[in-house]
Amino acid sequence: MYYLVANWKSHKHVADVRHWFETVELALAETDEVAVVVCPPAVHLFDAYDLVQQQSLPVTLGMQDISAYPFGKYTGAIAAEMVAEQVDYAIVGHSERRRYFGETDSEVAKKVDMCLMHEIIPIVCVDEPYLESQLHVIDSQAYDSMIVAYEPLAAIGSGEPDTPEHAQQVARSIRDLTTSKVPVLYGGSVDAENVGLYLNQSLIDGALVGGASLDARDWSALVQAVV
Numbered sequence: 001m002y003y004l005v006a007n008w009k010s011h012k013h014v015a016d017v018r019h020w021f022e023t024v025e026l027a028l029a030e031t032d033e034v035a036v037v038v039c040p041p042a043v044h045l046f047d048a049y050d051l052v053q054q055q056s057l058p059v060t061l062g063m064q065d066i067s068a069y070p071f072g073k074y075t076g077a078i079a080a081e082m083v084a085e086q087v088d089y090a091i092v093g094h095s096e097r098r099r100y101f102g103e104t105d106s107e108v109a110k111k112v113d114m115c116l117m118h119e120i121i122p123i124v125c126v127d128e129p130y131l132e133s134q135l136h137v138i139d140s141q142a143y144d145s146m147i148v149a150y151e152p153l154a155a156i157g158s159g160e161p162d163t164p165e166h167a168q169q170v171a172r173s174i175r176d177l178t179t180s181k182v183p184v185l186y187g188g189s190v191d192a193e194n195v196g197l198y199l200n201q202s203l204i205d206g207a208l209v210g211g212a213s214l215d216a217r218d219w220s221a222l223v224q225a226v227v
């Protein structure tokens with residue numbers, strides 16, 4: 001199973017979301033071998049959900065982040081329980097969350113727990129040289145139920161992706177530190193042209209894509225390159 005995960009980050013007005021889902025072409029993605037996951041900003045999640053349902057698109061939805069807390073007095077936070085019906089996945093510990101919002105390894109571990117309590121698959125973002133501390137803070141029982149995304153900082157949004165060979169080596173380290181079965185994604189300047197190079201690596205199970213997911217045509221091309 002390959003995972004193609006679109007991370008829209010803080011982009012798009014309401015009207016852009018509708019336009020994206022109306023123009024995206026995923027007919028070829030109706031296969032059991034490729035999971036297409038779209039992570040819109042949380043404020044657009046329910047619109048996205050309705051659009052996916054109305055058009056029966058072969059897409060599942062994900063969050064870009066999830067609260068480390070349950071329902072309760074946590075102003076501004078979105079608890080896993082609130083979105084469990086709409087999403088199957090949640091990105092946790094993205095480097096931008098760690099960098100701009102001060103997210104720590106132990107908060108990321110709590111987010112993983114909250115996801116799993118509500119049957120949301122966490123996509124845990126990690127980078128060298130912190131793989132061990134970022135992964136070992138997570139309860140090892142979660143290793144069988146999560147996905148790990150290797151996202152080298154220098155490659156994110158820079159147009160300078162890591163080499164597929166090095167990404168493969170890191171995927172091996174991630175498996176050694178967790179389990180041999182954990183799906184590993186590569187993220188960082190992936191586009192329709194280079195996605196195949198990563199997915200051809202035996203230990204890489206998909207891609208986490210920012211910039212090349214924003215335009216529906218770019219994303220359609222990327223999905224079609226894989227399918």
Ligand code: PGA
Pocket residue numbers: 007151155156157158187188189190208209210211212
């Ligand atoms: P990029 O972002 O594809 O724009 O490099 C990837 C990410 O940050 O998830």
